[in-house]
Amino acid sequence: MLASRGSCEELLNPPLPLKLNQIHGGDALQLVPSVPDGSVDLIICDGPYGTQSHAWDQIPNIQEFNLTLIRMFSVKLKHGGALYLFGKSNCLDFIDYRPYLTLCSRIIWFQPNRLSQGRINYTNNYDIICYFIKGHRLRVFNLDDIRVPQLVELEHRLRCEKVPSVSNGKFSKTKFNQKGKNPGDVWGDIKQLTYKSHELISRAALNTIQKPEKLIERLVKASSLPNDLVLDPFCGTGTCPVVCQRLGRNFIAIESDHDFINVANTRLKRTMNHVRVPQKLPSSQLKNLLTHAAPLHN
Numbered sequence: 001m002l003a004s005r006g007s008c009e010e011l012l013n014p015p016l017p018l019k020l021n022q023i024h025g026g027d028a029l030q031l032v033p034s035v036p037d038g039s040v041d042l043i044i045c046d047g048p049y050g051t052q053s054h055a056w057d058q059i060p061n062i063q064e065f066n067l068t069l070i071r072m073f074s075v076k077l078k079h080g081g082a083l084y085l086f087g088k089s090n091c092l093d094f095i096d097y098r099p100y101l102t103l104c105s106r107i108i109w110f111q112p113n114r115l116s117q118g119r120i121n122y123t124n125n126y127d128i129i130c131y132f133i134k135g136h137r138l139r140v141f142n143l144d145d146i147r148v149p150q151l152v153e154l155e156h157r158l159r160c161e162k163v164p165s166v167s168n169g170k171f172s173k174t175k176f177n178q179k180g181k182n183p184g185d186v187w188g189d190i191k192q193l194t195y196k197s198h199e200l201i202s203r204a205a206l207n208t209i210q211k212p213e214k215l216i217e218r219l220v221k222a223s224s225l226p227n228d229l230v231l232d233p234f235c236g237t238g239t240c241p242v243v244c245q246r247l248g249r250n251f252i253a254i255e256s257d258h259d260f261i262n263v264a265n266t267r268l269k270r271t272m273n274h275v276r277v278p279q280k281l282p283s284s285q286l287k288n289l290l291t292h293a294a295p296l297h298n
């Protein structure tokens with residue numbers, strides 16, 4: 001079961017501006033505008049998909065909803081800052097996001113072990129994570145922090161070194177990096193949580209709600225630096241705040257469900273003793289946030 005209802009009035013009525021390193025109760029569409037413009041390094045947006053029976057997921061036109069989010073987030077991001085927007089394969093269909101952000105990748109999060117099976121169509125085995133940046137020059141992409149093991153055997157790898165490969169239309173030597181390879185844009189190595197996962201906070205959070213920490217960790221490591229500011233407008237069970245706390249990133253998290261807020265706060269408390277505390281952000285743009293910043297350690 002999720003944590004019992006607590007002082008939800010308190011949770012659902014945060015004073016503005018939003019405090020750093022806290023989970024704020026309320027509607028993301030109302031609260032995000034109070035984040036200072038151009039202050040956010042990374043946004044992890046795992047919000048409604050428009051496919052589930054939960055009341056919060058009943059969005060009549062998910063594409064228009066996503067466009068509204070993209071427009072709102074583009075103002076909050078720093079130049080070169082990144083947005084990861086979760087959704088189904090159609091989540092960007094027929095909308096023009098190009099005036100706001102640059103789409104760099106549509107990452108496929110491949111989940112071959114989904115239990116529900118289609119009868120009149122192919123079973124959907126993946127989610128999409130749309131990776132955008134603001135402008136055309138990205139601020140950060142820490143490839144070395146997210147490399148995955150090379151899949152080929154050593155002998156074959158060494159042979160590959162001598163095999164020419166084509167990049168940008170030119171032949172060059174195939175590179176073998178001891179540290180591992182780029183994870184690419186189809187991720188099958190990170191499994192969806194199951195009933196048996198230690199991480200899972202409740203069965204109610206299975207299927208499209210609670211994401212594996214490893215998944216969010218890859219995004220945070222790739223597109224932010226220690227002490228950066230990460231915005232998670234739909235934080236659910238608090239996976240992204242927990243990862244940020246562990247990796248020494250500042251965060252602003254928002255969630256409308258008081259049960260999830262309680263769960264997320266419990267997870268944050270558990271993580272506290274094992275983390276590097278992010279330093280306060282130096283930017284003068286964040287003056288208000290800093291004045292009201294909540295300490296990570298109580």
Ligand SMILES: C[S@@+](CC[C@H](N)C(=O)[O-])C[C@H]1O[C@@H](n2cnc3c(N)ncnc32)[C@H](O)[C@@H]1O
Nearest residue numbers: 027028046056209210211234236237239255256
């Ligand atoms: C897919 S879940 C996020 C799960 C999260 N990434 C995790 O690992 O636990 C989406 C969450 O968004 C919340 N939500 C939906 N609409 C919202 C809104 N307008 N404002 C704030 N939260 C909202 C839901 O309550 C739900 O917990």
